[in-house]
Amino acid sequence: xxxxxxxxxxxxxxxxxxxxxxxxxxxxxxxxxxxxxxxxxxxxxxxxxxxxxxxxxxxxxxxxxxxxxxxxxxxxxxxxxxxxxxxxxxxxxxxxxxxxxxxxxxxxxxxxxxxxxxxxxxxxxxxxxxxxxxxxxxxxxxxxxxxxxxxxxxxxxxxxxxxxxxxxxxxxxxxxxxxxxxxxxxxxxxxxxxxxxxxxxxxxxxxxxxxxxxxxxxxxxxxxxxx
Amino acid sequence: xxxxxxxxxxxxxxxxxxxxxxxxxxxxxxxxxxxxxxxxxxxxxxxxxxxxxxxxxxxxxxxxxxxxxxxxxxxxxxxxxxxxxxxxxxxxxxxxxxxxxxxxxxxxxxxxxxxxxxxxxxxxxxxxxxxxxxxxxxxxxxxxxxxxxxxxxxxxxxxxxxxxxxxxxxxxxxxxxxxxxxxxxxxxxxxxxxxxxxxxxxxxxxxxxxxxxxxxxxxxxxxxxxx
Numbered sequence: 001x002x003x004x005x006x007x008x009x010x011x012x013x014x015x016x017x018x019x020x021x022x023x024x025x026x027x028x029x030x031x032x033x034x035x036x037x038x039x040x041x042x043x044x045x046x047x048x049x050x051x052x053x054x055x056x057x058x059x060x061x062x063x064x065x066x067x068x069x070x071x072x073x074x075x076x077x078x079x080x081x082x083x084x085x086x087x088x089x090x091x092x093x094x095x096x097x098x099x100x101x102x103x104x105x106x107x108x109x110x111x112x113x114x115x116x117x118x119x120x121x122x123x124x125x126x127x128x129x130x131x132x133x134x135x136x137x138x139x140x141x142x143x144x145x146x147x148x149x150x151x152x153x154x155x156x157x158x159x160x161x162x163x164x165x166x167x168x169x170x171x172x173x174x175x176x177x178x179x180x181x182x183x184x185x186x187x188x189x190x191x192x193x194x195x196x197x198x199x200x201x202x203x204x205x206x207x208x209x210x211x212x213x214x215x216x217x218x219x220x221x222x223x224x225x226x227x
Numbered sequence: 228x229x230x231x232x233x234x235x236x237x238x239x240x241x242x243x244x245x246x247x248x249x250x251x252x253x254x255x256x257x258x259x260x261x262x263x264x265x266x267x268x269x270x271x272x273x274x275x276x277x278x279x280x281x282x283x284x285x286x287x288x289x290x291x292x293x294x295x296x297x298x299x300x301x302x303x304x305x306x307x308x309x310x311x312x313x314x315x316x317x318x319x320x321x322x323x324x325x326x327x328x329x330x331x332x333x334x335x336x337x338x339x340x341x342x343x344x345x346x347x348x349x350x351x352x353x354x355x356x357x358x359x360x361x362x363x364x365x366x367x368x369x370x371x372x373x374x375x376x377x378x379x380x381x382x383x384x385x386x387x388x389x390x391x392x393x394x395x396x397x398x399x400x401x402x403x404x405x406x407x408x409x410x411x412x413x414x415x416x417x418x419x420x421x422x423x424x425x426x427x428x429x430x431x432x433x434x435x436x437x438x439x440x441x442x443x444x445x446x447x448x449x450x451x452x453x454x
Contacts, residue, residue: 065324
């Protein structure tokens with residue numbers, strides 16, 4: 001089914017790849033570097049954000065439209081072969097969406113947007129040294145997010161509730177990007193580590209853990225399923 | 228139906244109010260100042276973002292979860308009494324979601340987040356003079372957004388397509404906040420002005436145009452339906 005335009009170290013793109021893999025939907029991948037703002041890409045998606053799902057007759061732009069579209073149209077959703085990543089019950093579904101948005105919006109704005117710029121774009125694209133103040137602010141914010149996730153996981157087995165859902169894919173996609181950069185001290189958040197080990201060992205995660213970026217060496221535990 | 232926790236000059240809150248009004252759903256309003264981070268509010272919504280829809284048995288946090296929840300559960304949606312704010316066809320719905328997200332994420336990040344801070348929070352809460360550089364950057368970004376909307380409205384009558392949709396409510400909510408601050412030069416974007424006049428004259432808009440904020444006087448055209 002179509003092609004996913006993505007970037008390997010982009011949490012929104014990774015969420016879409018996890019979703020497609022969990023649903024057993026085969027889409028080819030085309031990588032787009034988000035800082036290049038290439039005209040042919042902007043012609044497809046004027047917003048310039050990733051990912052984009054290219055279908056025969058349309059382009060679906062952005063992680064939320066892609067997620068909702070796949071749930072509305074995925075022919076596999078009616079079977080019980082694939083995990084039901086959105087609960088049926090509307091309030092439970094709203095909680096899944098709250099926690100997906102938590103990562104796609106709040107975590108992104110307070111943590112990832114800084115780290116992506118300072119650890120990837122600034123040093124490797126603009127060849128500027130990273131701004132240590134921005135990194136410190138992002139890391140301080142990250143500790144607050146990890147503390148919230150730890151409290152949440154005292155009460156529930158998965159991020160969105162009692163069952164694995166879209167919220168887990170979103171959370172794992174975002175944390176996997178930070179982990180790639182070596183920015184997570186897992187020992188400080190054992191409940192989050194335990195949850196991440198569970199989701200990281202799913203087959204949908206394997207291709208993501210193989211991604212690389214020239215000049216960045218992920219920590220040894222990054223690809224280790226029993227880290 | 229429940230209570231909406233909102234802030235009067237918040238585009239996400241205004242989107243929810245327009246949606247509730249268009250659907251004929253009666254919810255009481257409770258105002259929350261987003262910069263206060265009050266503990267009782269954070270106990271309801273740990274993310275601290277607005278709006279929140281309080282139901283008897285749950286709190287639905289954030290504009291996207293609220294929007295999708297209302298579409299999934301609204302008992303009026305099956306009638307033809309209320310406008311169908313999401314098209315039935317999945318690709319058309321994806322386009323509606325793309326343009327809603329455009330405002331809730333891209334426009335917010337590039338324009339409103341700066342203006343809200345520099346024109347409201349900085350002068351009226353922290354009693355600091357606004358940063359003219361941040362305002363200039365936001366205004367430059369806004370011109371790009373207005374140019375994109377103008378191109379879009381050459382091809383379609385509404386923001387999301389041929390019919391009024393959720394995307395129009397989101398766009399109008401965001402632009403109405405800028406207009407309240409007097410930051411839009413409508414004469415430069417006649418197609419956008421024409422569209423805004425159409426949506427602004429809907430009954431759902433009336434309560435919003437009555438909002439005030441101590442110390443800010445909106446321009447004369449703000450409440451004028453034939454501006």
